[in-house]
Amino acid sequence: MKAAFVRKTGAPDVIEYGDLPQPEPGPTQVLIKVGATAINPIDTYVRQGVVSMITNFPYILGCDLAGVVEQCGAAVTRFRVGDRVWGSNQGLFGRQGTFSEYAAVDEKWLYDTPDGESDADAAAGALVGLTAHLGLFLHGNLKPGEVVFVNGGSGGVGSAVIQLAHAAGAAVIATAGSDAGLETCRNLGANLAINYNDPNIDDQIRAFAMPHGGVQMWFETQREPTFDRTVSLMAPRGRIILMAGRAARPEFPVGPFYVKDLRVIGFAMFNASPEEQRTSAEALNALYLRAQWKPQIGATFPLSETAAAHRLQEDNSLHKAGTLRGKIVVIPG
Template structure:
């Protein structure tokens, strides 16, 4: 089979696309004919060596996938040949990556794909959908009627947070940096969409949220959180979710934080137990079926262009060059 892999960490140019041996599924694994994969920031950090997750080389890159079951191991109970599935959390902790024509994945990390959902959608919504759902509900206990703020509502995780929070009955404030992104956020259902370049952004957030008591849940997707401004906007007993900014070292406003009884919740989705992520996946599938969750597919490319896709993702995430709308999706040829 063809696969995108690396023999060493480094720039996107280290990614090769060539023939590798077909995977042989173990007793609890499912062999998936890959229909689509998507690119995540964590994929670029692992490839670059910034996150030490690679157990051996050559290393097939990628965490997300969607496709059709080719065969199953002797102990697999939930799937059979011909089923459509999606999943995430591959390429981590010794698990094989997904950027290949075939992937052998333990059934614990796979979920049925809704009939109307395309493989491109399922792959695009995999890691970001799980991250948003686990963060909002398992960790932050979002309740109907609360105010949620999320930076970058047209991005991968941001667009998922907007949709899932609205589906749960929350009031959602989000930001964007271009006319196209602002329009996407409005289409996703955000109650208030603000230009993050605005000189009075914080005043606009407060004007909307204060009648509700302030921001109850601040979902931070940016690499450099600004906790002074965040804490000042929070409602008493509000929650701040941090799931980005690995190298960030912001100043922390201790006094304003504790006198409001606030909480900060940090989490990385790849630490989640398979059962926790499966529960979130089941909810995402139901929301999709009821038109309350629509993964955002952005640029679509052939799998053979994995190096260019990584460069595009890295430029947008790290170098902040241009705007990515939706997820980069790659399709095996």
């Protein structure tokens, strides 16, 4: 089968495109003919070796996938040949990834693809949708009527946070860096969209949120959080959700933080149990069927151009190029 893989860690040019043996599914695995996969920042960290997840080479990259079940292991109970499925959490902890024509995946990491959803959309929404849902509900305990702020609302996780928070009855504030990005945020359900370069951004957040007592949930997607301004805009007993900024070491205003009874909650989606992730996946499927969840795709590449797709992801997630809104999808074949 064709695959995008690495024989060593490094820059995007270490990615090779070529033939590898088709995997055989284990007892609890299904073999999937991959229809689409998507790139996430974590994929670039694994490829660079910044996150030590690779246990042996050659190693196939990629967390997300969607496709069709071609074969089931002897102990598989949830799926049958011909089922359309989507999932994430691959390419981590030594598990081979998804950037290939076929992938063997344990059934606990897979979910039915809703009727009418394409493989490209299902793959694009996999990790970012699970991340947003876990952060908002499992960790953040979001309630209807609360004010949610999300940085980077036109990006992968940010666009998911807007949609899921809006569907839950929250009032959503989002930022973007261009008029097109702001329009995307509004179309996804943001009540207030602000250019993050606007010098009056905090005044606008404060004016919107203060009738509610401030921001109840600050969903931070940026790599360099600024806690002084965040804490000043929070409502008493608000929650600050952190899921990025692996190398960040920001200053922290302890006094203003604790006198408001605030909480800081950090999480990584791949720490969630299979049961917790399935709960989020089933909620995403239900929202899709109610037209309240639509993954955003910003660029599409063939599998043979995975290295170029990684460069685009790295330019935007690490170097803030601002040339991407939504997810990068990679199509085998």
